Amino acid sequence: MSEPDLYARLAASMARFADKVAIETADRDWTYRDLESAAARLAAVLRNRGVTPGERVLAQTDKSVEAVVLYLATLRLGAIYLPLNIDYTESELAYFVADATPVLAVCRNASRDLFRRIGGNALAIATLDDLFADLTDADASVFARQPGDVAAILYTSGTTGKPKGAMLTHRNLVSNGETLIDFWRFTPDDRLIHALPIFHVHGLFVALHCAFFSGAAVIFQPRFDPQAVIAAMPRAKVLMGVPTFYIRLLNDPAFTREAASAMRLFVSGSAPLSADIHRAFEARTGHRVLERYGMTETGMITSNPYEGARKAGFVGPPLPGVSVRIAGEDGAPLPDGEVGIVEVNGPNVFAGYWQMPEKTASEFRPGGWFITGDMGLIDADGYVQLVGREKDLIISGGLNVYPAEVEALLDDRDDVAEAAVIGVPHPDFGEAVVAVVRPSGRLDEDAVRADLRRDLAGFKVPRRIIAVDELPRNTMGKIQKKVLRERYADLFAQD
Structure with missing residues (x-):
């Protein structure tokens, strides 16, 4: 067939x-x-x-x-x-x-x-x-x-600031959906609380395809509202969300073990879920959040198991039919336990970037291995742990922000000599966008942010713009973003 x-x-x-x-x-x-x-x-x-x-x-x-x-x-x-x-x-x-x-x-x-x-x-x-x-x-x-024909194009920002249109084929989306409904045990009796947007992979493909492929019902909410989600739980079984959802649910006293008692599955993705939130969620509700890992270009790649150990801080083994390896910068596979670049192969991997053949070619290894740009390791049990991102991607509230796009606009300003954009921990959004700049004159933070809003979606606009005399550099003159992330790690820490 x-x-x-x-x-x-x-x-x-x-x-x-x-x-x-x-x-x-x-x-x-x-x-x-x-x-x-x-x-x-x-x-x-x-x-x-x-x-x-x-x-x-x-x-x-x-x-x-x-x-x-x-x-x-x-x-x-x-x-x-x-x-x-x-x-x-x-x-x-x-x-x-x-x-x-x-x-x-x-x-x-x-x-x-x-x-x-x-x-x-x-x-x-x-x-x-x-x-x-x-x-x-x-x-x-x-x-x-045909299975290889393009069904959808979703744009993902590039590290150079130029967005790329990821071409997702019919095979990509069908195979990923079929795998997930089996792996996550979806049935026609399920009711999924849908509070995600429908302009990206998570809300449009993962959530809706899981429900529609299995004949489940969708409780369709216009946006995430903790009280509305909690109110729907007694007649629902599944919630898919980003870490921000779970942080805000835990901040609501109405979210109790009793409120979540009818639910069978809480799934988190689009950004890392901290081990602290994972543990707090289990202590409050008795449920262990199922964390998975995916990308615009690949759909879902790995998932903690439905039955079996759901490890806090890990995104689980590869899904059935999907292959994952950890490679060095030269593309050579690394042994378990060593940190390298996560690479993926399988029917879920996209057909390439729209009208960018050279960029597409540069993102694949021989044999069809897609270079994700995420850094991670595979432990002795076959579980993947993500430890960072090769190119400083920021994920704020489940949405991708590439520093180069924001830095280009800041560097074009007369009042900014140079800028470095980083992500730092945020109690609500997981990561917040922060710009550290060396001014070339008087700098008005509010005015800069207002100007950026004219050219950038709101989630990309830095929540803080910090003026410094000098940006830290290594011996080759490269700005040390790691130093900046460490320096401002507590910028949004709660008292």
Whole structure:
């Protein structure tokens, strides 16, 4: 039997579980039949607006079931889905539009003029309301795709500051989803609390595919609110979140062992969960958080087991069908226990970066091994431990920030002679972005941050800008960011 494409796999679930509730919101319940019908009719609207197989559909919308239907409708047509963070600024969006050349941008009403300025006459623009207002009884046939065809492009910032579009194929997304529902024991009886955004891998692919592939129900919440999540727990079984979720739940006195008693699984990812939080969560609830490890380019790579030891500070062994090794800078594999670069191979590994063949080639070893850039080790039990990041990636609230992108804007300023951007521990976000700068004149921290907000999404803007006389350097003149991270490690420490 040939491998199904992603929409065929989703459609099989929507047919099998047609009368079950797929998504529950405060306003209504959507059955799997409702989702399939809406996706079929919306696909006809997209087709009438010029979307054809292989074209890109850009989506920068608020979280809603209608946005999920847009994703399904795009796949049904054989087109490529391009979700974007709603916090991206005009300059960031202009890059994505120029690079991906989408045929349609689906945006919020307030963003219409912005996309008109960016795309001109070459870009069709619509809101979800526009598209759903055009629905009729007509639907669009399913356009079958091959396993190696691209299903989605997700942009990830580059260490040089230039974002890269990771091309995720139908095989990548189907194989990862099938592996996870088996490994994490998903069944049609599950109900997943979904409080994540749906513009990245965690919320869109991991959470929704686990639910949809297995016929489970999704309790769809517009954003993470600890009280709303706690209120949903008595009728739910699974929560997927980032470390910030679990930190904020522990800070809420209503989050008790009794409140979590109906739950079977808490999953954490997108950023490291500290061992302290892991232990505090178990002490409060009796549940051990299941920590896993993934990337935009690979989906999920490793996971602590559903049954068996969930080690605090470790992200578990490789998932079935996925291979992980630790390599030195020369690419030679290292023995267990030694720290090196984490490299991954398997059906989950992406097809490369959109329109960047040279960059793609530089990120792979012979044999298809993808160089993650994360530093880690594998212990005697086969569990992976991440110990840092080769290129200083900052993960704040589960979102990636690459220092080079922020540093480039700071270095362009007349009042900044040079800048170093680092991540330091933060009690709520895991890591906070901090800029340490050597001023070339009078520096107004609030004014600098306000200026940066015009060019950067809010999560990338430094929470503090610290002026110093000199930046620490090694004998080769390179700024020692490790020294800075150590110096300001307690900047956000709680009293």
